Amino acid sequence: MTTHIHQTDYLIVGSGAVGMAFADILLTESDANIVIVDRFHKPGDHWNEAYPFVTLHQPSSFYGVSSRELSKGCIAQVGLNKGLNELASGVEVCAYFDDVIREQFLPTGRVKYFPMCDYKGEGKFVSSLTGETHQVKVNKKTVDATYLNTTVPSTHTPNFSIAADIQFMPLNDLPKVTQPPAGYVVIGGGKTGIDAILWLLEKDVNPDDIQWVMPRDAWLIDRKNTQPSEEFFADAIEDQASQMEIEALRKVKNMVRLGRVTSIENNQIVLEQGTIPTSTEHLHIDCSASALTNLTIKPIFDGDVITPQTVRSYQPVFSAAFIAHIELAYPEQAKNKICNVVRLPNTLIDWLRLTAAFMMNQYIWSQDENLRKWLLGNRLDGFSQLMRSVKEDDIEKQAIVKRLRANAQPAMGKLQQYLAQVQAQEKAV
Template identity: 55%
Template sequence: MPETVIEVDYLVVGTGAVGMAFADVLLNESDATIAMVDRYAKPGGHWNAAYPFVQLHQPSQFYGVTSRELSRGRVEQGGLNDGLNELASGAEVSAYFDDVMRHQFLPSGRVQYFPMCDYQGDGRFVSKVGGNEYRVKVRKKIVDATFLKTKVPSTHTPNFSIEDGVKFMPLNDLPKITHQPDRYVIVGGGKTGIDACLWLLQMGCDPDKIQWIRPRDAWLLNRRNTQPTEDFFFDVFNAQAGLMESAAAAESFDDLFTKLEDCGYFLRLDEGHRPEMFHGATISIAELAALRAIKDVVRLGRITHLGTEQIEFQRGSLPVSKNTLFVDCSARPVDELPDVQVFAADVITPQMVRSYQPVFSAALVAHVELHYHGDGEKNRLCAVVPPPEADTDFAHFTAISFTNQYNWSQDGDLSEWILQNRLDGFSQMVKTAEGNPEKIAVLKRMRSNGVAAVMNLMKLDQEYKQAEAQ
């Protein structure tokens, strides 16, 4: 089959949230032409394979592309997110990205979109449907928007053996059950496990019928402190001030987490069990209260073998009740990643440059690509904030995020761009402090501890790494 040759300025591999947010800035801040390639039939990346009841766990205003609002500006009433800004469902997010592609990107005449294609590297890809082969001549850069490779339960292979006859399913299949089991066993203590438990509870399941296998507990962020509207100014910035003060004063990691919990920055499910994991998941106080009703929590390490009569763990075993359904929520959100800079010659690898905000990060990376010169300067402004895994990663990635924020604040043009970018969320809230002594006092608390916080976080991180190496 003859090869079709395409010539564009940028080749964007991956049309998930990161690729879409990056391309949106290219389209709106330049006259660049773009080819976009993806293995799914529609844009949206992992949202194409997400479980049916998935929602964003941060407000919708933080998500999507810069040029089009995802949120309708509503505050939720009733339910476990009562009184907080709306959280888009997975279906809403998927429809949103499809709409952006069909009604913004393609009508621009500068985007060529190739769904259902396998990218083979070096500007080449092949259609999974028709077998057509393509080669892209890239005038400027290749953008690898697949680097983070977010995992979802439906595409995850468990890292333990499963005996024939065990009733075991990915979270995606949970709404399809037709016969009620006597017990639900949720495998995994992260955000996916939280979602599974909350869904069961909201569907009327007795919490005593749920067993929750949590190899590690997680530190969680209070969703009230992530709201991007003026009504929540004091929640947001008191939490940030508490973070700065805690980071500046902490004498150890244990002391840091104690201080962060005391100031309301961190939450945990079990007040009697100290978490060891942190993935940046957010939760409402109402969700926290609901989850605490589940009392059968297993902490014997990871599962090694799942049998019809017994579960084997790293640190013990438990019998399996008859008519038990196991729900797999054990996938890590992102695999351990190699150290790769965002800008490297003719390849851009968008990654997080601000904590917890991958789409804002992708938009900022695209803006820096268009308006700044030299990989050295671009990487200085876009230092990678690696996705956290363990609680001890918190100091490292927070220090980098703070440093990036400081570097941006020293650049007037970039600061103004961030202020006007809807994905930023908080800069517009800062402006509301003008003339308000109480708000100004909170911001002073936050800013006065900034340098000390970064220096101490770096110190704690270095001390921890040295102790681990010994």
């Protein structure tokens, strides 16, 4: 079978949010040619397999590609997000990325898009439909936009055994329930588990009929403190100054904190630290998939390979756009110094590490006038624009800004002190 030969400046593996955000900056800030390879039939990566009632967990204004707005500029009028900036649904996100590639990327003539292809490495990929092989000669760099691998419930294989008679399903199948079970057992404490609980409650399921198996509690950020519009300035910016606590889900009282599930038997669930009763009449909902499975840090810029990772806390899409800009605008030796990886949190100590890395990046960026201008002009960086909107005569907002700036250096010093103590303890063990 013939091997098809292609030549391009950048080969991007993956057309999920990270790959699309990276490609968008290449197209808008350079004349580079791009080849995009993806295993799905359309862009969006895991959004193509997401559960039907999934939404963004951050305002739509912070998501997508820099050059095209995802948000409709609406404030939610109903539901749990009432009064806050809209959260795009999974269907809206998929349609958005499809529009971006069809209406913006492909018409440039500088993008070749190969969906439903399996990337083999070294510039080689194979079509899942035809079996034909493609080989790409990359003039500049390959971008691995799949490194922050996202898993979803529909394709997740649980790492515990399940008795044959147990009713067990991924979150995706919840809307298919036709008969009320004896009770609902939600397994998993992350965003997916939270979404399952909220969906059940919105459908008037009695909270007492829900049992929530939480191996550990998740870090939660109050969505009110992540709003990009000016009316939420005090919440969004002051939160960075004070790190206020937020309310978690409270209606469901039957929470199980006995570690991870090791098996589900016909009459009990076996966990690492004990057992709880169950039955074949209960419906067990799998929310145990980890959203991001690759937590190992590697250099973002490494020779002719770019591996996008988070350079700002919880913002992989902004990070991808930022990294693409650094690739185009800065010398090779400076790139990794500007793009320190902000590790994704997995343990309590990781909060210290990610906060210190985030603050260090913010300081480095603030010293570069050209970079400050780029941040102000990029729609994915809503907070820079929010800070710029503060008028000199707005005493209340100016006080918040001054507090943030005054506390930044002492906070960094204290974080470094804590981290040094942690490192010393780790070496002693």
